[in-house]
Amino acid sequence: MTRGYGRFNLLPDEERQAFFGAMRPAQVLQSGEDLAMEGDRATGCTIVLDGVLCRYKLLSEGKRQILGFPIAGDLIGPAGLMLGRMDHSVRALTPATVATIPRHTFLDLVATQPHIAQAIWREVLVDASIAHEWLANVGQRPAYHRIAHLICEMRVRFEAAGIATGPRFAWPITQGHMAEATGLSSVHVNRVLQQLRADRLITLALGVLTIHDWAALQRVGDFTPDYLFLNSRAGDAQATGAVCELTRWSL
Amino acid sequence: MTRGYGRFNLLPDEERQAFFGAMRPAQVLQSGEDLAMEGDRATGCTIVLDGVLCRYKLLSEGKRQILGFPIAGDLIGPAGLMLGRMDHSVRALTPATVATIPRHTFLDLVATQPHIAQAIWREVLVDASIAHEWLANVGQRPAYHRIAHLICEMRVRFEAAGIATGPRFAWPITQGHMAEATGLSSVHVNRVLQQLRADRLITLALGVLTIHDWAALQRVGDFTPDYLFLNSRAGDAQATGAVCELTRWSL
DNA sequence: CGAAATTTTGAGTTCACTCAAGGATGGTGG
DNA sequence: CCACCATCCTTGAGTGAACTCAAAATTTCG
Numbered sequence: 001m002t003r004g005y006g007r008f009n010l011l012p013d014e015e016r017q018a019f020f021g022a023m024r025p026a027q028v029l030q031s032g033e034d035l036a037m038e039g040d041r042a043t044g045c046t047i048v049l050d051g052v053l054c055r056y057k058l059l060s061e062g063k064r065q066i067l068g069f070p071i072a073g074d075l076i077g078p079a080g081l082m083l084g085r086m087d088h089s090v091r092a093l094t095p096a097t098v099a100t101i102p103r104h105t106f107l108d109l110v111a112t113q114p115h116i117a118q119a120i121w122r123e124v125l126v127d128a129s130i131a132h133e134w135l136a137n138v139g140q141r142p143a144y145h146r147i148a149h150l151i152c153e154m155r156v157r158f159e160a161a162g163i164a165t166g167p168r169f170a171w172p173i174t175q176g177h178m179a180e181a182t183g184l185s186s187v188h189v190n191r192v193l194q195q196l197r198a199d200r201l202i203t204l205a206l207g208v209l210t211i212h213d214w215a216a217l218q219r220v221g222d223f224t225p226d227y228l229f230l231n232s233r234a235g236d237a238q239a240t241g242a243v244c245e246l247t248r249w250s251l
Numbered sequence: 252m253t254r255g256y257g258r259f260n261l262l263p264d265e266e267r268q269a270f271f272g273a274m275r276p277a278q279v280l281q282s283g284e285d286l287a288m289e290g291d292r293a294t295g296c297t298i299v300l301d302g303v304l305c306r307y308k309l310l311s312e313g314k315r316q317i318l319g320f321p322i323a324g325d326l327i328g329p330a331g332l333m334l335g336r337m338d339h340s341v342r343a344l345t346p347a348t349v350a351t352i353p354r355h356t357f358l359d360l361v362a363t364q365p366h367i368a369q370a371i372w373r374e375v376l377v378d379a380s381i382a383h384e385w386l387a388n389v390g391q392r393p394a395y396h397r398i399a400h401l402i403c404e405m406r407v408r409f410e411a412a413g414i415a416t417g418p419r420f421a422w423p424i425t426q427g428h429m430a431e432a433t434g435l436s437s438v439h440v441n442r443v444l445q446q447l448r449a450d451r452l453i454t455l456a457l458g459v460l461t462i463h464d465w466a467a468l469q470r471v472g473d474f475t476p477d478y479l480f481l482n483s484r485a486g487d488a489q490a491t492g493a494v495c496e497l498t499r500w501s502l
Numbered sequence: 503c504g505a506a507a508t509t510t511t512g513a514g515t516t517c518a519c520t521c522a523a524g525g526a527t528g529g530t531g532g
Numbered sequence: 533c534c535a536c537c538a539t540c541c542t543t544g545a546g547t548g549a550a551c552t553c554a555a556a557a558t559t560t561c562g
Binding site for chain 1: 290306308310311314315316318330333334335338339362365369372373375376377378379380382383384385386387389390391392433434473477478480482
């Protein structure tokens with residue numbers, strides 16, 4: 001069973017098959033491997049089947065800003081395809097499985113299959129909405145609340161993708177990554193996590209995150225899931241598509 | 252003469268007329284007036300004809316994060332239309348002129364006019380790219396560099412929109428707005444601006460910004476305009492469309 | 503001209519950072 | 533199976549960038 005094609009499983013049969021049929025064979029990325037680099041001419045649109053990746057930008061002085069953590073069902077590169085080049089890089093944080101639709105096939109699908117086009121634009125727009133929320137998070141919230149917000153988001157997205165069920169799940173994001181995502185230093189992230197633990201909100205150890213008080217964590221993180229636009233029918237995480245080898249990273 | 256429809260002037264004649272013809276009569280916003288609120292069901296897609304607006308999110312504790320400064324040629328609300336509700340609010344910072352295409356007409360245009368659809372998606376994707384750059388700016392750069400970056404971006408966008416020519420132009424963004432855009436306090440913005448002035452990079456007074464050393468300012472701001480995706484044909488700022496009353500806010 | 507908004511200044515504080523070192527953990531190969 | 537290495541996590545101490553509060557000066561607008 002494959003982790004999920006996210007919303008793309010909800011497409012009408014014909015278009016769903018067209019979409020899945022357009023994908024090249026699934027491809028496995030090693031942890032730390034780059035899938036695309038900022039400035040690259042995008043050669044295709046990639047859908048994440050399994051694993052956790054990060055979008056990022058490199059700045060002068062070696063700083064890095066993580067822009068998001070794509071997981072199963074998320075798309076990599078549609079914007080790059082349509083604007084001509086990638087505005088950010090993408091790297092696997094865990095072993096990951098992805099499948100790519102070549103540039104031409106993808107543009108054809110978007111032009112001729114309205115439901116596919118709609119599903120893709122939805123993903124793109126939700127990504128933009130998430131970027132807005134992250135900007136607000138990094139710009140306005142103190143470290144403690146900022147980290148809580150990130151954890152809330154990932155929990156909800158993991159559940160929506162069918163990766164996590166319940167308050168205990170694999171957390172493949174290092175404190176260094178959390179620092180780069182939130183604009184904090186990794187030392188400070190570590191201290192904030194200890195505080196969240198002392199406050200009985202979460203524990204995070206050995207790659208496993210446990211949420212002890214979901215309501216309080218959301219309150220602290222000032223989190224409401226509206227910006228994720230998950231409000232369509234439930235059940236879109238049950239995958240029915242093509243079988244592929246899965247890398248193991250989750251619990 | 253109208254300030255500009257941005258890239259929409261580049262559409263083939265037939266589609267350009269369809270696009271302009273779909274707009275309701277231009278509408279004037281007062282400074283400080285809200286055009287849309289987060290959570291609103293979007294009723295149309297609005298194109299900015301003149302003036303400067305801001306997209307923003309309100310957070311708990313009364314904090315506000317500004318997500319961008321739409322100017323002539325920019326679109327408000329296409330994402331809101333397609334996702335069902337706005338993920339952020341939009342407010343005029345200066346008197347502004349805008350024109351709206353009603354929901355149904357807009358969706359029809361997108362579905363039936365490929366060049367219009369392409370132009371709109373381009374705008375949407377560039378907005379997302381800008382949000383990514385802002386996230387990196389706010390997350391990683393110190394205040395001094397962060398403000399420099401914002402000034403560089405606005406200068407380039409003002410020029411591309413035909414609003415500014417040369418290094419001296421109207422700057423309707425208060426220090427309070429700059430603070431909310433960059434995640435700094437307005438007091439600190441003020442001190443950074445004084446430092447930029449002491450360093451002979453800019454002067455900003457009475458709503459007029461002068462850039463004294465563009466090369467140095469870009470260096471300080473770690474600014475390259477790639478993420479704005481302005482690389483298509485020049486001359487798209489010459490407006491030829493319908494005439495409308497213009498509010499005066501620029502030099 | 504007066505009221506409101508914005509900018510500026512000063513003083514004191516704090517949140518988050520840097521630097522540095524020591525402990526865990528996990529993967530790899532002998 | 534264990535030794536080793538790389539990565540990641542943790543802790544301590546000192547520093548600094550940016551913040552808050554408060555009030556005065558300036559500009560804008562009705």
